[in-house]
Amino acid sequence: MSKLPNVTTSIFATMSKMATENNAINLAQGFPNFEVDDKLAQIVAALAQKEVHQYLPIAGYPPLLAKIAKLIFDSYQRKVLPETEILVTSGATQALFTTILALIKKDDEVIILDPSFDNYEAPTLLCNAKTIRVELNDDYSPNWERIEKAITPKTRMLIINSPHNPTGKIWKENDFQSLENLFEKYPNLLLLSDEVYEFISFEQKHSSIHSRKKIANRSIIVSSFGKSFHITGWRIGYLVAPEYLTKEIKKVHQYLVFCVNSLAQAAISDYLEVADVTKLGNFYQEKRDHFRALLQNSRFELLPCEGTYFQVVSYASISNENDVDFCKRLITEYGVAAIPISAFYADGKDQKLIRFCFAKDNKTLEEAAKRLCKV
Template sequence: MQTKLPKVGTTIFTTMSQMANQYQAINLSQGFPNFPIDPLIEDLLAKNSKENVHQYAPMAGLPVLLEGIAQMVHRVYQRDINPSTEILVTSGATQGIFATLQALVHRGDEVVILDPAYDCYSPAVHLAGGKPVHIPMREDFTIDWRELRQTVNQKTRVLIINNPHNPSGKMMDKEDFDALVQVMIDHPNLILCSDEVYEFITFEKKHFSAHNHEILRNRSVIVSSFGKTFHITGWKVGYLIAPEYILKEIKKVHQYLVFSVNSVAQKTLADYISGTDVTTLGKFYQDKRDRFKELMAKSKFEFLPSEGTYFQTVRYNTISNLPDVAFCEWMVKEMGVAAIPLSVFYEERNDYHTIRFCFAKTDETLIQAAERLCKI
């Protein structure tokens, strides 16, 4: 059988997690928390499971959740959105991205992707009949705007950005957003897909969102994730915010892809976000980032800036000359700690001897991992 995705195999996340299980290693690879969720969410879930909310939700989402999202966006970004026409609840952010690209990309269209990139982007573009055009970031994970401007052309349908950035933990600054706005002005038919699933996990730097600029928000699909925000990755609930003229096309795909999202989860989230301050999340994860860095102070790893997300990238040049995939495999087998190599997020497999740890773990897990890593 001829495959539609010849370059796609088992994801690095699955591979490293399987190796972690096989070798009984501490798993700092896949990006999921290993600590309990907020007890209030548990209580609300138990309560709602006994209510009459077990049948299909409306296709775009429960009205009470759509209204809750609109109010949250207004509190955080001072942006007014129409909950009935500009929000779509999705089965995780990845499904939202897939539906977006299926709806907006036509055969032969180009989609610009900044590497290292989350690994769902390129396959979704291929399946839509489009052409992914990869632009590598600089070695410090900043964007080469000159190269981007030279790359975007009349065939470019969508530009995908990810801010805060996974896997690097880097955040775009005001100069980046000024450059982004200019690109959108220069190409009036270009649509921005702004993947902001870690929008509330930011530290010292201010998070610049597509919500904050009129030109961007009027031509953007903004991707968000309850799973990342509230440590409930297994619930697979995200949402898209976009102007009505864009979102109505995405809804056409969404209705035949999943139709609607888990109704009990939606009702629980609606109840929860009404009284939750999402702006406190950054402090929670900043403490974990700082704790992990402190525990690793005597290690030979070079820590790179972690400005957002719950990931810490490090370089191991003073430790080994192994390629990053081989180095991660060695760490699992010999040191009992699993990490993610960054070369797999590049189209050209650029290898800067950089790996990624997830610090969304209990203190006990971080202490045990650091003890092993400091012995390298």
């Protein structure tokens, strides 16, 4: 008997497979198609000749832990203890999975805000716990009245994501104040904050839970080097939490992966000496603006994009098809792959919206836009 009877092949895998089979431009799955920084490539080449190929401590490569602590302080003015409050993980997905597996018990309830990344639900179900899906507002801001109504004595965790995948929404100051008020009323509630796109924000800059002193000691914050440094295939991220939580998370981590790829950890540790994450927003803003300009003459309606490297568009004026069928036809007839937004809702809510990834080189974006303007 399946422990995840309703889980099938993910929409990301499905659309990427169709893109390959139809020789389509893949703007579906969220990965860049341009080269990594040459400085990082040189660091990897040099380190490959050194003794960095054996097991590392469970929590991570000590020099990297220290660099992460410095990055957090430089970015958010928060002091964290490298030895006890940081855990290097095999990507953000493993950080999310391990956190939920470690902290959620049978019959607990976990609130997920829809539309949401599909990796939040499965580990919750594997804990024999219950997911409570609460829809965001029409503009994808959190609806605090609905969220509070969803809280019961069994509620253990709230999962949030800003900058938001799939919509690109960034929370505003009043949202964080409402969050703090909520946590003051419910002292047993934990926060899991997915901030993998933290350095990819545009006109409105990202605000992190790292900066919220009132709730940081009840929060697990997940970050991704894969997203920040265009190395999604490396599968390396990290989480930050107070010691009483990381202690429990590490217990599960050691039996899942024990430790993360040693060469990758050493390389990123060295790379953080020369990398400048503050430039990442400008880099992707140029791509966002270029892609949006290319689509101005199309029949798609472009929704706001405040962060991440995803652009959501409406095709309501083009077709009455459901978004899954429209995405499939977009691949087979026009050679461009996208992701239907209904896949991010528990009930499959279809608003005739699809998501494109613009983390591509300009040549790819220009050819994709040329095809999309023919739709």
